[in-house]
Amino acid sequence: MKMISPSNVAVDIGQTLKPHEYIGMVRREVLDAHLRDRASAAGATVINGLFTKMDKPLDKYAPYVIHYNEYDGRPGSSGKKVTMEVDAVIGADGANSRVAKSIDAGDYEYAIAFQERIKIPDDKMKYYENLAEMYVGDDVSPDFYGWVFPKCDHVAVGTGTVTHKPDIKKFQLATRLRARDKILGGKIIRVEAHPIPEHPRPRRLANRVALVGDAAGYVTKCSGEGIYFAAKSGRMCAEAIVEGSENGTRMVEEADLRKYLEKWDKTYWPTYKVLDILQKVFYRSNPAREAFVEMCADEYVQKMTFDSYLYKKVAPGNPLEDLKLAVNTIGSLVRANALRNEMAKI
Structure with missing residues (x-):
């Protein structure tokens, strides 16, 4: 890097x-x-669907009823309304999680990340073949950083901010200007924007519903990394369910899922805290x-x-x-x- x-x-x-x-x-x-x-x-x-809401159980062992629209993949399809009964729910549906809203998980501060996928000439792509660039400065972001990341046969050029979201396109232009000689002649092939949580939600567990990944707010300060922590938290939560249900022979309870949160916080809280301090001091x-x-x-x-x-x-x-x-x-x-x-x- x-x-x-x-x-x-x-x-x-x-x-x-x-x-x-x-x-x-x-x-x-x-x-x-x-x-x-x-x-x-x-x-x-695997279901191609959009979660809309869930009905909470009336007693301790009753199932949750999930409501979702199921899609057949055809363009313009509005989806078929479907329900499903489940014992537990893992909300892994991103920063704008509907599962989180359904359990009143609370809000978090978030950054907006904006990036352009750019196809650059082969000779310039050679430079980025094994290299990632990270730009810092008020021009590219007042509280985050700008980047040029290799994506196999093209690059992703982007930036992010928490405090000045309306100015994100101005920061993006500045990032492109900083890297202009190295991406000269490039063609934009895709534009992407996404919210990035800045800290865990106030509530990540309610009865037999748990949040993981961006839905829980598991993105690190300073680096903005979330993919590893999303995958890891999903795995840890699933392991807690398998263990708590004794491989499906008993109903899981909130206490079983809470073991996942306790293990998560014990393992990763120091990492989040150190990166939070670094961002506050150096950005x-x-x-x-x-x-x-x-x-x-x-x-x-x-x-x-x-x-x-x-x-x-x-x-x-x-x-x-x-x-x-x-x-x-x-x-x-x-x-x-x-x-x-x-x-x-x-």
């Missing part, structure tokens, strides 16, 4: 990666279809972002960053190196503040 500061200072990140370690890039239209096909092959019944101004990129050139910072990122846990550090890092961080922030004060006088 290449980190690029507001003044276009570029730092290559990845020198500490082992041969088997890498940042995976996916195309959701490919990944999602693969996951559906794999679930079907494992015995799941607040251009001088702070310059300091952030400067720090990323340090080999120890890169090792700690990738060990934490790749294995989704806050990596234990070396006390002496941590002390050096703290001193260097303070020094970088002092220089950043001095620069900001100088700029304010101009």
Whole structure:
């Protein structure tokens, strides 16, 4: 990965990666279809439908009644209204989750992410074949970052923001301008926008209904990563249901599903907290972002960053190196503040 500061200072990140370690890039239209096909092959019944509402059980062991529109895949089809009785519900229906609304899960602050898939000339695509770029600066986002990510035979160019959503297209233009020489001659083949949760919902469980992924608000600050945490939370929740139902021989209860939440929070809360602090400290101004990129050139910072990122846990550090890092961080922030004060006088 290449980190690029507001003044276009570029730092290559990845020198500490082992041969088997890498940042995976996916195309959701490919990944999602693969996951559906794999679930079907494992015995799941796949339904092309849209969840509309659910009727809550009248007593402890009664089923939930799911209402949805089932589609046959033909263009213009309005769908057939269908109901289904189920023992438990896992809401994995994204940031605008209807399942979350049905259990009054509460709202969360969210970022809007906007990206353009761009088909660039083959010689320019060669540059991005094994490289992701991350741009920081007030021009591309006041509180997030801009990116150019490889997507097999094209790139995704995008940005995001929480605080200035109406200006997202202005930030997108700035991101394209920052990368303009490297994507020159490109043709936009798809435009995408999506809300990104900024923190977990106030309520993620109600009786036998649990939320996972974006529906639960499981996206990390600073990096905006959500795919891994969506898949992992879905798996952990399903495992809790299998264990609690004793492989389908007893009805699961809220206490069974709560074990998933307890395990999730214990495993991942430190990661979310650290990234939240990093975003608040280093994404607040251009001088702070310059300091952030400067720090990323340090080999120890890169090792700690990738060990934490790749294995989704806050990596234990070396006390002496941590002390050096703290001193260097303070020094970088002092220089950043001095620069900001100088700029304010101009």
